[in-house]
Amino acid sequence: MTTDAQQQDDAERDRVSAPVKQGRRRWSRSARLYAGAALLLSVLLLVSAFVVQPFLIPSSSMAPTLKVGDRILVNKLAYRIGNSPGRGDVVVFDGRESFVQEEGPGGSPVTGFVRKAGAAVGLMRPEETDYVKRVIGVGGDRVRCCDKRGRIEVNGVPLDEDYLHEGDEPSAVPFDIEVPQGRLWVMGDHRSDSSDSRAHLGDPGGGTVPVERVIGRADGIGWPMKHWGSVQSAEAGAHG
Known part of the structure; x- marks a missing residue:
């Protein structure tokens, strides 16, 4: 009890x-x-x-296709099953060996982890050496600027670039290059505000990007909601 x-x-x-x-x-x-x-x-x-990586657009070099602050969805499997980047594709690539000639000082492991974690959800740019541009020429192509009407030619065929930023000309910089096999000639859609292959003509590779440095293809815009949609290749209507 x-x-x-x-x-x-x-x-x-x-x-x-x-x-x-x-x-x-x-x-x-x-x-x-x-x-x-x-x-x-x-x-x-x-x-x-x-598989798929969000990528934060930090500049207006691809406007109006991609705007500052857009989170694009980069398909990392697009070129891993026997496919190669094609003319008109919008690609994300590692600019080392093309746009970036020297390695910068490495960050701390903590900084690197935070960057990777932020990049995984599209909150920050993955690496300072990553770029997004449109493929204009592939290996074996002769790309030149410009014809009598001011258009870029690929293998003698002028491009109808309806994706260009309003008011931009195809290029204010003349060039004539044969793209080496296994490399790409890339340009931004906002030609007057894009540091692309033209800016690296005097560098090793002549401004072209190694195909193996391509991270993936930009297939869509995931954020903000008002910009939702696919990122279309321009190849179907590129030549005119």
Whole structure:
């Protein structure tokens, strides 16, 4: 039979242990939340690394096709199954060995992780050496500017570039280059505000980009919602 003293002792133990139990429940909920967040981030990093990666547009060099702040969806599998970048494709590539000739100082591991995590959800630019441009010429093409009407020619055929930024001419810089095999000639759609292949004519590779440095093809705009849509290749209507 329970005495009054025992009941008082039990009540005291319950009073003392209640905060401990509440703390354990809070810790358990927090642990589950942290574990869920870590799992979600791991999945995002894996998808970003191998399948589709959001990419934050930092400049107006591809306007009006892509605007500053757009998050494009880069298909990393587009060129991994026997396909190669084609004329008119909008691609993201690593500019080392073409646009960037020297390695910059490496960041800390923490900075690198934060950048990768932010890039996985399209909150920041993945790397300072990454660029987004449109493919104008592929290996073996002769690309020149310009014909008598001011148009860029590829293999003697003038381009009808209806994607150009309003008021821009195809190029204010004359050039005539045969694209080496395994490389690409790329340009921004906002020609007067784009540092592209033309700006690297005197560099090794003559401004062309190695195909193996292509990260993927820009297939769509995921954010903001008002810009939702696909990023179309211009090849179908490129020549005129």
